[in-house]
Amino acid sequence: MIFKYFKGPIDEMSHLVIEHSVCSICGKTDHCFELDYTITNIFSDDEKDGKFGCYSCLKEGRFEFWHDTEFGMLDEEGLSKVYKHNIENPPFIPIEKLVELRRTPKIITWQQELWLTHCDDFMVYKGTWEPKDFYSNSNDGDGKALFMNMTDKELNHLWDDSLPENETLLKEWYPTYYVFECSHCGKKRGNWDCD
Ligand SMILES: [Zn+2]
Ligand SMILES: [Zn+2]
DSSP states (O other), X not given: OOOSSBOSOGXXXXXXXXXXXXXXXXXXXXXXXXXXXXXXSSSOHHHHTTOEEXXXXXXXXXXXXXXXXXXXXXXXXXXXXXXXXXXXSOOOXXXXXXXXXXXXXXXXXXXXXXXXXXXXXXXXXXXXXXXXXXXXXXXXXXXXXXXXXXXXXXXXXHHHHHSOTTOOSOOOOSSOEEEEEOTTTXXXXXXXXXX
């Protein structure tokens, strides 16, 4: 399965059925997603329960996923401001990009997913990182500097909060940190589930 905005591990795709299964829409056997929480005209809300839709049907838009993004909540109507983290005056986003993200699986998260944005586009989801990944991905071994560079200030207390007293190397933390990359400028950003 190839997605423009989801380049993370396949096991981080939400509602993906583990084994290949039979698509309730086209009858093909392929990677399938549970249709319960998707946007689709093919089944009514009551009928969606327990039904599956395959990768090809997703790419063709026979079902789609809603996403919460920094630009707004994205559903079949487009973007709208629902939550505080949805920005006030989002830039104009061409319909092709909205469609592309709706035809992208959701990320498995503890809280609700929040899709990050950069350069007037949705960022590409890369997967989850632990502290060691910040050290290994930083050019100079300064994992904290990379973390601070990638993380908004409301969320960047995580590093110091997780560091045991009298230690300088961070080994672990409790939340899951989700990493995104801008397909235009290469900027990396990330967020984590607050409790
Ligand atoms: Zn199908
Ligand atoms: Zn960018």
